[in-house]
Amino acid sequence: MACASPSRRKTDLALPPAIAAAFARQADFCRLFGAPLTAAVCDAAIIAVDDGSTVGRTLIAWPGDAMADALMMRFTGGCNTLVRAGRAPALAALYPPATTPGVADLAAALRDVLADPGLDAALCGWLAGPPQTNEVARSGVLMPGMMAIAAITGLPLRLFELGCSAGLNLNLDRFGYDLGGVCAGDPAAAVQLRPAWTGPPPPLAAVRVIARRGADISPLAIADPAVAERLLAYVWPDQPERVARAEAAIAIGRAFPPVIDLADAGDWVEQHVAPVAASTSVVFHSIAFQYFPAATKARIAAHLAAMGAAATPDAPLAWLRYEMDDPALPQLPTLRLTLWRGGDPVETLLARAHPHGANLEWLV
Ligand SMILES: C[S@@+](CC[C@H](N)C(=O)[O-])C[C@H]1O[C@@H](n2cnc3c(N)ncnc32)[C@H](O)[C@@H]1O
Incomplete structure (x- = not known):
């Protein structure tokens, strides 16, 4: 308006x-x-x-x-x-x-x-315009999911993020982590994530990212200082650690800018995602699916099911989603994984987590 x-x-x-x-x-x-x-x-x-x-x-x-x-x-x-x-x-x-x-x-x-x-x-x-955010601490929930995928498949990862906003979480392997006592990522990174953890620790598996790309219907080009400032303005100022984390992740994103396409997630998945030998293709998203039109959601699910049918142990396909998808607990997102490696997909509820990644309960 x-x-x-x-x-x-x-x-x-x-x-x-x-x-x-x-x-x-x-x-x-x-x-x-x-x-x-x-x-x-x-x-x-x-x-x-x-x-x-x-x-x-x-x-x-x-x-x-x-x-x-x-x-x-x-x-x-x-x-x-x-x-x-x-x-x-x-x-x-x-x-x-x-x-x-x-x-x-x-x-x-x-x-x-x-x-x-x-x-x-x-x-x-x-x-006049809708807010647009990109919460870096969500990497603290996504990363153990990536570790779970790497532990099962034993392959390097090709990342595809839907609704990636500024693409800050596409650099999640460049952040450092303490995940229930398990250290991961880069211990010297300016972004260090330590979500309050309950449940068993995640699998200790190296996450090696060999490709990364994202899509958003309204991507944020953080190379532009005004765009970066707008992103920072939506971070609650009474949480200075979140502000500092966002600033550090913006600096990392400028040093290692992932390719981000302006696209509807449904169109983009169909164009870009297919299993590739000697790697695990990982489609992931956080607090984004609820904003996609119903037709986009259906196309994503249909395309991944079709591609999953062609997946093999040497070319797996993973769908990792950190979303508010439990009507019984609408404020408590889940982290779910669907993994295709040949045969029927395996569905796993990995965690329940705070919407901004402040804490999580690991379930497997
Ligand atoms: C709440 S933000 C979450 C951003 C990021 N995933 C995070 O966790 O910080 C939702 C994102 O979904 C994007 N989005 C909404 N509809 C979309 C669509 N149809 N295709 C691709 N991206 C979309 C928005 O532009 C926005 O960047």
């Missing part, structure tokens, strides 16, 4: 109940996942926003489903970028490293931002 008209006809109209409820829900979600400042920004928006600003009028007239549109992430990402750029010092003074402020203080700072026509216009620009 485009920004509302900048002309001001302030009548103190507040957010409608459905939009306010969505901000409150997002605040609960942020609190649950350890982002109290971002939660407070959402709560503060509920009391600070009225029809006196372009942002306010845009939010009040929002035509869609605020949750489905990730409207709150658009808003908090926009606030964060103003803070990161030093454009809103009074708001920035309430952000980390300051301790989490009260909602009233945040609301006052937000009102000041919205009263400034330049900041109001800049923030409104962030409402």
Whole structure:
């Protein structure tokens, strides 16, 4: 949705109940996942926003489903970028490293931002487009899956990531890991991942990647500083370790840029994925499948089943997915593997994990 008209006809109209409820829900979600400042920004928006600003009028007239549109992430990402750029010092003074402020203080700072026509216009620009993220800590869940595949097949891996965003996780073998006491990857890497681990350790198997390529319907070219900054603005600022990890992974991604194609995942899988001798072809994705159209999902499954029928022990095909696919536990994604090596595919539920990779329970 485009920004509302900048002309001001302030009548103190507040957010409608459905939009306010969505901000409150997002605040609960942020609190649950350890982002109290971002939660407070959402709560503060509920009391600070009225029809006196372009942002306010845009939010009040929002035509869609605020949750489905990730409207709150658009808003908090926009606030964060103003803070990161030093454009809103009074708001920035309430952000980390300051301790989490009260909602009233945040609301006052937000009102000041919205009263400034330049900041109001800049923030409104962030409402116009969907957020795009690329969570590096998800590699801490994907990597043990890769190790499980390598342990079974004993072959180097060719990686194909669907919905790869900026492709940060395509470099997962270039990060370092402590996975339930099992060390993997590069111990000297600037990105070190240690998800809180329960269950047995993963198999100790070397992951050797000989090819990597990704697809996204809206890929992020992090070589462009503005694109990288936009990606960083969506990382919750009250989780500085995530911000630092994203910055380090961006640096690795710039040093080792994987090929990323602008494509629908269904089209792309059909064009690129087939078993190849002396390697395991691994199609993987994290928190992406739910965003694919139904036809894309069906085409991916059909193509992998067809290619899997041609797989052999010397040319296996693996489908590794870290997705929110359990309706009984919608907040707790699973890590599932389908492996074709000739004959029927073998399905394994490998783990249940936090959506951002903070912890996981290894199940096999
Ligand atoms: C929530 S993000 C997850 C990104 C990344 N996998 C991660 O774990 O950080 C979902 C990604 O799926 C991409 N996407 C959505 N629909 C797609 C499609 N039909 N084909 C390819 N990518 C798609 C989005 O552009 C976005 O980058």
